[in-house]
Amino acid sequence: MSKTLFQYEQNNLFFDGVDLQQTDLIKNYQKPVILYRKILIEERIQWMKSWNGLHRLHFAMKANDNSEILKILLNTGCGLDVVSIGEVEKALSVGFKAADIIFxxxxxxxxxxxxxxxxxxxxxxxxxxxxxxxxxxxxxxxxxxxxxxxxxxxxxxxxxxxxxxxxxxxxxxxxxxxxxxxxxxxxxxxxxxxxxxxxxxxxxxxxxxxxxxxxxxxxxxxxxxxxxxxxxxxxxxxxxxxxxxxxxxxxxxxxxxxxxxxxxxxxxxxxxxxxxxxxxGRFIVARSGILITEVQYVKKTETKEIVICDVGMNNLMRPSLYQAYHHVLPLKKNNIEKTYMIVGPICESTDFFHKDFITSEIEEGDLIAICDVGAYGRSMASNYNHQPLALEFFI
Ligand SMILES: Cc1ncc(COP(=O)(O)O)c(C=O)c1O
CATH class of the missing domain: 3.20.20.10 (Alanine racemase)
Structure with missing residues (x-):
């Protein structure tokens, strides 16, 4: 039986069964947030552990170093793979032992x-x-x-x-x-x-x-x-x-x-x-997170309509770094379809998520979700341009 991660009910977006409009963070949107679903991580850990030959799953911490996520790994008996002493120190601080860590x-x-x-x-x-x-x-x-x-x-x-x-x-x-x-x-x-x-x-x-x-x-x-x-x-x-x-x-x-x-x-x-x-790394956490951003402006050029969001490459580097695709879904959709360029506020031309993305009509002030940001999202983020880092919450 197929199980889709996103669906619309009465034009409202649901993420893994959760009505996003009903979450306080969305009702009182202040600034970009990443919303995580723990269960999506736990499920994948269980899939991997179903391989009887596996001695231990070591999560590649570079994919996501959020303390709560690391605790899920810790509590399910996983180890970590790290690439610096900084990561070792973070791992120890959430309760891992040195004997759990591959360096x-x-x-x-x-x-x-x-x-x-x-x-x-x-x-x-x-x-x-x-x-x-x-x-x-x-x-x-x-x-x-x-x-x-x-x-x-x-x-x-x-x-x-x-x-x-x-x-x-x-x-x-x-x-x-x-x-x-x-x-x-x-x-x-x-x-x-x-x-x-x-x-x-x-x-x-x-x-x-x-x-x-x-x-x-x-x-x-x-x-x-x-x-x-x-x-x-x-x-x-x-x-x-x-x-x-x-x-x-x-x-x-x-x-x-x-x-x-x-x-x-x-x-x-x-x-x-x-x-x-x-x-x-990626396979365990990528699906677990969505990045919510508010559309600041919809700007028209001769050939394009450009949706300018309050997050950009500083909060999600992957599209700029390796042309990675991240699906975008408006939190409220309508029946008009349009093609948009979707960009961030950063002062770099490479700061875009999509060049030609077809979705329902977007207006200034709308909230949109950027999907599958659980891996190499927040862990790669920076304060470039002194833009704020997205806050992280679990729903
Ligand atoms: C040594 C090592 N192990 C594991 C990983 C995890 O890779 P992935 O997130 O694609 O599973 C990486 C990522 O680059 C890595 O460098």
């Missing part, structure tokens, strides 16, 4: 590594030979052991936007397969380096299971081969990257999307001699 990222500084070793972080995912040498030196100086994962670059095309593909040949992410032997030399020389994991992450917004399957075909034999020498190697970190169809709001499609990936994992990894981890 990824290409640019870890000496002080970040120092701190991660002191904290006894679950696993540092190493992204270069130099970083491994740095971790080795620091662990020797401290005479303290550290759990490491090698993030390999399997050179698999994730068939996504080039700006969010992370496993292409010249990618800055991960260690080239040809450099594994240099890494092993460093590991063999230092007993403080406990080689726990092989990890990879192909990119984000990946819409088919094929790239995940291709990566496993390359990584599995490497893992098994390494395991013959390194008995400590017992984790396979499969990264994140599963996408959603931003143009379609039938939630059964999302479930199928996950089921297809789960089938790959079940087929490829049943009885695989390792604990399997995933680092999903």
């Amino acid at each position: 990824s990222g290409v640019g870890k500084t000496k002080s970040e590594i120092d701190k991660a070793i002191d904290l006894e972080i679950y696993q540092i995912n190493v992204e270069s030979i130099s970083e491994l040498q740095r971790i080795s030196d620091i662990s020797t100086k401290k005479n303290k052991s550290v759990h490491i994962g090698l993030r390999l670059n399997p050179e698999v095309d994730a068939k996504t936007h080039p700006h969010i593909a992370t496993a292409l040949q010249d990618s800055k992410f991960g260690i080239s397969m040809k450099d594994i032997s240099s890494c092993l030399e460093i590991i063999r020389k230092n007993s403080n380096l406990i080689f726990k994991s092989i990890s990879y992450h192909l990119g984000s917004q990946i819409m088919t299971a094929e790239p995940f399957q291709n990566a496993l075909a390359k990584i599995k034999p490497v893992f098994l081969n390494l395991q013959t020498e390194f008995k400590s190697l017992d984790r396979l970190d499969l990264g994140g990257g599963l996408g959603i169809d931003y143009k379609n709001h039938d939630m059964t499609n999302d479930e199928i999307q996950w089921q297809n990936l789960k089938t790959v994992y079940e087929t490829e990894l049943t009885n695989f001699p390792a604990q399997c981890l995933i680092e999903m």
Whole structure:
């Protein structure tokens, strides 16, 4: 049975069954807000946990670092994937333990590594030979052991936007397969380096299971081969990257999307001699949030009608950064259809959500919802132009 996320009843927009007109925040609109539905996050966590082979789901905190959302992850027994000590500190502040945290990222500084070793972080995912040498030196100086994962670059095309593909040949992410032997030399020389994991992450917004399957075909034999020498190697970190169809709001499609990936994992990894981890971000939170904005002006040019909102790229970077599509729905619709350019207030020409968007007629003062902003929305936002950050609420 199909389940649509948005629907109109008597021309009023409902988000996951909630009548938005009836929420106080909308009745007394003051400034841009992101409205979240917790249940949409919990549901996806349950989908992922239905894979029996999953040892632990590590949420990629960069997708959304809202404390309440992190607490949902914490309370459902998930870990986190982080990319800075700043994120580690935020994670600890909401109640995660260092033992719940995978520390990824290409640019870890000496002080970040120092701190991660002191904290006894679950696993540092190493992204270069130099970083491994740095971790080795620091662990020797401290005479303290550290759990490491090698993030390999399997050179698999994730068939996504080039700006969010992370496993292409010249990618800055991960260690080239040809450099594994240099890494092993460093590991063999230092007993403080406990080689726990092989990890990879192909990119984000990946819409088919094929790239995940291709990566496993390359990584599995490497893992098994390494395991013959390194008995400590017992984790396979499969990264994140599963996408959603931003143009379609039938939630059964999302479930199928996950089921297809789960089938790959079940087929490829049943009885695989390792604990399997995933680092999903977008897929868990993207659907959970909508951004509500008030239309300030509708401006006519020779060829276009331009809807100017009170939020822009400062609150949702994705359209400007990688031409990402976010559906827009007026909170009250009518029967007149028009085509609009929909833009924000920021002083940049790239500050637009849509160039030609067909929707019901919009007037100044109307409220509109920008859909699917739960991932890489607020976490990427800035105060550019001293515009306010959207407030976040749960409904
Ligand atoms: C190392 C790593 N793991 C996981 C993720 C999560 O990706 P996604 O939000 O596409 O699931 C990212 C995102 O870029 C990442 O860099």
